[in-house]
Amino acid sequence: MIISDFFNVLLSSGLTIFIIIIILAILIASYKKASPNEVLIITGGCLGKKGPYLIEEDK
Numbered sequence: 001m002i003i004s005d006f007f008n009v010l011l012s013s014g015l016t017i018f019i020i021i022i023i024l025a026i027l028i029a030s031y032k033k034a035s036p037n038e039v040l041i042i043t044g045g046c047l048g049k050k051g052p053y054l055i056e057e058d059k
Contacts (some may be wrong), residue, residue: 034040 031041032040
């Protein structure tokens with residue numbers, strides 16, 4: 001009984017930590033930073049994907 005409760009607590013806390021790590025990984029992967037002489041404008045739900053409204057200048 002006590003061992004079963006211990007494993008349930010261990011499993012639920014491990015699952016919670018795993019979900020938090022996944023959320024942090026998604027947030028870190030979608031983080032963008034503009035240089036001091038640039039402006040970063042993000043619209044829509046597709047972060048980082050090239051679409052018809054993304055204009056890039058080749059230097």
